[in-house]
Amino acid sequence: MTEFSQNQDRDWIKQRFIIVSVCILFVFALLFLRLVYLQIIKGKEYRLLSEKNAVRLKSIKSPRGLVFDRNKKLLVDNRPSFNLKIVLEDAGEVQETVKKLAELIAMPFQELMDYIAREGKGSVYKPITLKNDISRDQLAIVEAHKFDLPGIHIDIEPTRYYIYKKTAAHLLGYLGQINTKELKTGKYPNVKSGDSIGRYGIEKSFENYLQGKQGGRQVEVDASGRTIKILRTIEPVAGLDLYLTLDLDLQQTAEKSLENKAGAVVAIDPDNGDILALASNPSFDQNDFIGGISSKKWNALMSDPGKPMVNKAIQAEYPPASTYKIITSIAALEENHITMNTTAYCPGFLKYGNRTYRCWNKNGHGELSIINALAQSCDVFYYQAGIKVGVDKLGQYAMGSGLGKKTGILLGNEKKGLVPTSAWKKKLYKESWQGGETLSVAIGQSYNLVTPLQMAVLTAAIGNGGTLYRPRLVKTIKDGHGLVIKKNEPEITGGLPASKETLDIVRNGLLKVVQGERGTAGRIRLKDIEIAGKTGTAQVYSMKTNDKRKAEDLKYSLRDHAWFVCYAPAKNPVIAVAVLVEHGEHGSSTAAPIASALIEQYIQGPFKEKI
């Protein structure tokens, strides 16, 4: 180890220490002089500024992007809202000031104080919102008495406005105040506490586009906090506008047809997967969420048995019932278990093992081939087809047709449904698959679950010749000047596992459901538009054979769900629709008329000349 032994070493080391000492002294002198400059030379000036707390920062909210429908009709707007705020530091005797204010605008004093107690924890300079969106009368009163109300001011800020109350509420979504946890994630660099972000629907999934960028202002204020001079301003940048694929008229018709019912309607353009309508009932008023929904309203929404906060088109899973026969048909044809001409005899039931499986038609359909079996929705035919195909093959075709997985629509919490297979059952229940269960699967009445959107996408694919599209909600995103920022192209997610011949047979069957003599949905036949579709009645409660009650006598919550999926015009479809009415009992009588009304309106409108 080296030690300081020689004196010459000691000398040069000493020299280095002297240099270092001088450097440190120099730096400290610099810091000291800077302090003298700031505190003595400019001290008075700064003292004055600080006493007034004169220089403040005020944020300027950016307007959120607008939302238009496919025909450029404005759906979601911003309107100015007058927000009443208080800055505690400027308010003098806070109690006094608030008391005066409470009397003037007829609000309970205690409520105002509660807001202050809740929000006023941070800084005495931070504006605390007392009431958002005060009325014109209140505005006039506050303005008239503004010199008696120190520290109280009114900010005009853009607020969300949903023009059509309750319309497309699940799709458009709503806003909510950001919480501290979300702020900490750093995902929202432009959002400050107290601001709102999208909480649901496209307001949430397109938050990054809609949000915009806040501006701000450095201002000098007087003793009661009123701006006397604007020092610097950074203008806010408005959010981007969304142009949806949605057709407002169609959406409103869909919602109207669901009135007093619980259920969902989805309409898709089969050529590109555009969502033309996506309705879920019961709905809610998004305007209630602005500035925080009252707990009374929230509790009412949450306790409503119709579950208004659930988007039934994508978040509710139902047994597909007879609409699933489309899948069973494809599988049986593709696997060559049947051909177009294979017939089966339906006496109204099928004995399998030691159980009897009933057809919905007790009298039996007699001898029929696949096209008539589809048209009349014969269960026995599909029991037999299902036995031949087997549950796992059926599952394969269902998955291939887009069931059992998310469609990929850009809305939150989409459910993926369920396609049962023997492996799935083994894993979940530790039991092997029973042959009889396959019969139920074949007619969509077993463990199978689908969402209305999945069925709409599937039906659209049947109609367009086999292409599965990812449902598209937003066509283009533009800035305020109309400049296109982003264009969403149609996105193909796969193809139906079916040959052209198979599809032709299925399409023929679906056509006969409506147009055929004994089709299950014959009653919705339109004069000049051919519809191809499939009814379904999903059992919620299985009635015993000896039950003398009629279906109509059952409790509402035990009644069957009604399905109808279809596309039109049958030859060259421009629209595909899936309708589900909860406890609507019969697909043909409850769901199908809704679909045909939509089709009629849509085709009479934009496509009248073409057909």
Added chain:
Amino acid sequence: MFDRRLIKNFDWGLMALILLIGMVGLGILYSALTAGNETDPIHILFKKQMIWMGTGFIVMMIILVIDFRDLDKMNLFIYTLCVGLLISVILFGQLGGGSRRWLLIGFVRIQPSELMKIALIISLASVYATSISNTGFNFRKLIKPAVLCVIPFVLIVNQPDLGTGLLLLLIAGSITLFVKVERKVLYTVSGICIAAAPLLWYGLKTYQKSRILTFLNPDRDPLGAGYHIIQSKIAIGSGMLTGKGFLKGTQNALSFLPEHHTDFIVSVLAEEWGLMGCSILLLLYLIFLFWGLNIAYNCRNMFGSILAFGITTMIFWQIFINIGMVMGLMPVVGVPLPLVSYGGSSVITNMVGFGILLNISMRNFSSN
């Protein structure tokens, strides 16, 4: 066996000085956390800081037990350990996104880049001590120290934490200049640095560039960093000669300075105690720095001497950068003020440093 001379030689003066600065620091922190927040008389962060200080004190005492010359022998081990921790930061950071899990010891989260500063100082002291001479180091002899610096620097800058990375380079550079390099080396390295500055600029993140530009022109970002500097200057300036009094700071950060209890804490002191208060703190720091240099100068062991110098340098740069930034002499970089700013990792690291200084000071008598 325990040597009685250790107690006799214990540096009570330095210990008292550290405690004094620590008390002053807690006082300022108390004010920073309390003003405008009457509902919560003793802020949770204040309690936490007390716990950190206490823990740091215990760590400092533990370090006293180890002979500092053992650090020389263990230098490679300590260095490798810290680099290992830095690498684990990168690995786990990629995995979880959140960095809480990887170094959660008990309920404590440790920042390896802070400990790295100490480890690097020990390693450099060890390397330089063996071949120091009045002719200075040439390029060949500087290769090893350079490698020792570059590895942690790259790891820390990639975190990314440019502030700590540069602090590391400043400390290492100061030590290297102190042990003397050949003139040729000095000129070449300075030349390369000047030439590489534009390159470095392009390597900076947008927010880092923006901070530097804002420093050069505060009007550039009037709502962000520029605003903080302006408010910080108002706070400092308004303190004038004697200040507004304890807990009387009207400007006191709250709405104006988001980092008033960490990086901008000096503005609280300046506002409430004025030039007098600031001068006292500066003086205390100055005494401390000279005390540290004195320990380095008087140490008869070359390793100990360079080590003591390195620790002193580490404290010096933190003081300079922090106070310079708050007064608008430097761009905004997140460097805490030793013994005053809130923050656990910083307290512990500095306490470890003080422990080493005390250690060197009290063992100076034995020349074996």
